[in-house]
Amino acid sequence: MYVLAHLSDPHLGPMPRAHPFELAGKRAIGFINWHRGRKKIHRADVLLGLVSDLREQNPDHIAVTGDLVNIALPGEFHTSREFLEALGTPQAVSVVPGNHDLYVRRVRDAAMAHWGEFMAGDGGEGFPYLRRRGPLALIGVSSAVPTAPFMATGMVGTHQLLALRDLLDRLRGEDLFRVIMIHHPPMTKKGDRFKRLIDRIAFRELIAEHGAELVLHGHDHVHSIAFIEGPGGPVPVAGVPSASSLGGHGDPAAYNLYRIERRDNVWRCEAVTRGLRRDRPDIAELARRMIA
Numbered sequence: 198m199y200v201l202a203h204l205s206d207p208h209l210g211p212m213p214r215a216h217p218f219e220l221a222g223k224r225a226i227g228f229i230n231w232h233r234g235r236k237k238i239h240r241a242d243v244l245l246g247l248v249s250d251l252r253e254q255n256p257d258h259i260a261v262t263g264d265l266v267n268i269a270l271p272g273e274f275h276t277s278r279e280f281l282e283a284l285g286t287p288q289a290v291s292v293v294p295g296n297h298d299l300y301v302r303r304v305r306d307a308a309m310a311h312w313g314e315f316m317a318g319d320g321g322e323g324f325p326y327l328r329r330r331g332p333l334a335l336i337g338v339s340s341a342v343p344t345a346p347f348m349a350t351g352m353v354g355t356h357q358l359l360a361l362r363d364l365l366d367r368l369r370g371e372d373l374f375r376v377i378m379i380h381h382p383p384m385t386k387k388g389d390r391f392k393r394l395i396d397r398i399a400f401r402e403l404i405a406e407h408g409a410e411l412v413l414h415g416h417d418h419v420h421s422i423a424f425i426e427g428p429g430g431p432v433p434v435a436g437v438p439s440a441s442s443l444g445g446h447g448d449p450a451a452y453n454l455y456r457i458e459r460r461d462n463v464w465r466c467e468a469v470t471r472g473l474r475r476d477r478p479d480i481a482e483l484a485r486r487m488i489a
């Protein structure tokens with residue numbers, strides 16, 4: 198039995214001090230949004246509680262599907278590196294970037310510079326990457342692209358789609374449980390024009406034709422499960438809430454554990470969700486107790 202944990206969108210605080218020149222344009226809006234509201238939702242105490250619970254579960258591997266930072270300031274990347282090191286070694290933790298990690302064009306290389314070891318494939322850097330871990334083929338896809346203010350869209354792009362197609366085909370013959378990690382959900386939802394994956398249809402068609410065993414994503418900050426009809430049966434597409442969230446517009450913080458094994462020549466995958474519950478009277482207090 199191999200256990201894979203999935204957490205996403207920690208949106209790590211606190212927001213570091215910033216020089217005025219660093220806050221030009223889109224970052225200024227994000228900076229104000231953080232101090233006006235987001236910092237009350239994305240809480241360090243909640244994240245600490247969740248991570249300490251996750252570590253107790255002792256998973257074999259942890260997938261982190263992006264949005265570690267908020268407006269991609271240099272200080273945020275230092276904090277995020279420490280966060281990843283606290284989760285585990287680069288061998289045991291796999292990361293893909295989210296839209297907040299590439300918030301503005303000029304930080305295009307910052308995520309790779311700080312988390313490169315957590316985003317390196319077995320054969321080197323570059324997306325999509327492939328990491329073989331136990332019975333798993335972990336495939337990291339980047340959907341992070343710089344966007345205009347108020348936009349949080351993502352795109353995989355032709356280069357990655359073609360490489361992903363070849364990877365999926367090659368791995369199918371190796372009897373590995375193929376897990377694709379991507380920040381943006383490949384499923385369409387009404388009203389998400391400003392935050393959707395632009396080439397989601399091409400991505401879904403690719404999975405429908407070439408298959409995968411599991412697709413993990415973040416971005417929406419809610420629990421979600423959907424299926425793409427693949428060549429060997431339905432492919433689950435699962436999202437988790439933000440790992441630091443008290444609730445608000447999304448679901449309260451949670452992570453998923455996938456217990457994966459091959460039995461009688463068939464893959465079996467059991468999913469367990471652990472996290473804060475919205476119906477608890479004071480989930481902040483619960484988070485504090487989780488830490489204690």
Ligand SMILES: [Fe+2]
Pocket residue numbers: 264295296297349380415416417
């Ligand atoms: Fe996102």
